[in-house]
Amino acid sequence: MKPLSDNEADTLIDKSQQSYNVDLKPSGNVYEFSLQIVTGGNEITSLKNFTTPITLRFKVDPSQNAKLVSIYYIADDGTLEFIGGTYANGVISAEIYHFSKYAAIEYTKNFKDVPNVHWAKNVITELASRHIVTGTSSTDFEPERQITRAEFTALLVRALHLTDNGNSNFSDVSVSDWFYPEVSTAVKSGIVEGKSETTFAPHASITREEMVAMLMRAYEKQHSNAAMSSVTAFDDEDAISSWATTYVKNARALHFVEGREGNLFIPQGVGTRAEASQVIYNFLGQ
Structure with a gap:
């Protein structure tokens, strides 16, 4: 479990924001998860996909709107895959079936024809x-x-x-x-x-x-x-x-x-x- 540097995370999130025309605020670090099996002969096998899910849990920044926070997989080109999650007691959790870069992100999509005064x-x-x-x-x-x-x-x-x-x-x-x-x-x-x-x-x-x-x-x-x-x-x-x-x-x-x-x-x-x-x-x- 490796946290990306601030510069790496900012670059990745910026790519996503530009692609989706949305305001994204990570709740804490962006992490890259990986799992490898190393044999006695130093043969390395990377395991990326799972038939049984693994649960990720992220703390949600209390300053953020928890209703807008979900867990996302972030591809290297900034493509977002919505994972979702369940929020309780300051923590959001979700099941995943593959390892890569993940983060809990506050996702705010504003539409120009839905002003703040609109009833919905x-x-x-x-x-x-x-x-x-x-x-x-x-x-x-x-x-x-x-x-x-x-x-x-x-x-x-x-x-x-x-x-x-x-x-x-x-x-x-x-x-x-x-x-x-x-x-x-x-x-x-x-x-x-x-x-x-x-x-x-x-x-x-x-x-x-x-x-x-x-x-x-x-x-x-x-x-x-x-x-x-x-x-x-x-x-x-x-x-x-x-x-x-x-x-x-x-x-x-x-x-x-x-x-x-x-x-x-x-x-x-x-x-x-x-x-x-x-x-x-x-x-x-x-």
């Missing part, structure tokens, strides 16, 4: 640091733009850390599409359904009731035996599609969603990227 600023910043939400460019987030079915599906897959890839048989979802892995994974897990048996409509704006239905299927995947309290969800409950009514009621009971105007849900209204971020944040905080 903190949520978007935190989810960006966890690599759940991404910008529409290196500088913009477009918080008020309507979110598509493919985009929301991708958010859920990232939030749940789903990696079990499936196959998509939808005629409008091609292997070359950026969202193909997320859609195929979500379909296999049972979180999402198509608009029909043959189409997914990835570029269509997602309605608020569709968004909640996907969210609650994801919740039920994690909490199969969870008991739900019966509540009257919203004043416009009659306008909610019959297939989505239970999902919306349960989401309201769990405080995943709130009304837009008074106590109106507006089920056929389309969700924005900022609203979707808030819903995902609520879901992860339950």
Whole structure:
């Protein structure tokens, strides 16, 4: 376990900041980990990859925002690989499967169209640091733009850390599409359904009731035996599609969603990227 010199660490972090257009602050040293077996004949074998994970633990600088700190693998060219981690009592820990350079880093991504006064600023910043939400460019987030079915599906897959890839048989979802892995994974897990048996409509704006239905299927995947309290969800409950009514009621009971105007849900209204971020944040905080 070798700490990089300040100059080496600064150079590496600077490469990453320029590549990702993000503010990065290491929480302590950047370390290079290695493991070698040296035989009696001085034959050296380096072990880099493990079939069983090893746990790394880093102290988090108390002056930093722990919600924005994660463990990263840093390649020599500055490429970051998000590892994540669990924070408790001033320490963040995560499992890794290969050795190289690692650090706990405070990752702050600011978008020029999400000012500090925006109602979803903190949520978007935190989810960006966890690599759940991404910008529409290196500088913009477009918080008020309507979110598509493919985009929301991708958010859920990232939030749940789903990696079990499936196959998509939808005629409008091609292997070359950026969202193909997320859609195929979500379909296999049972979180999402198509608009029909043959189409997914990835570029269509997602309605608020569709968004909640996907969210609650994801919740039920994690909490199969969870008991739900019966509540009257919203004043416009009659306008909610019959297939989505239970999902919306349960989401309201769990405080995943709130009304837009008074106590109106507006089920056929389309969700924005900022609203979707808030819903995902609520879901992860339950």
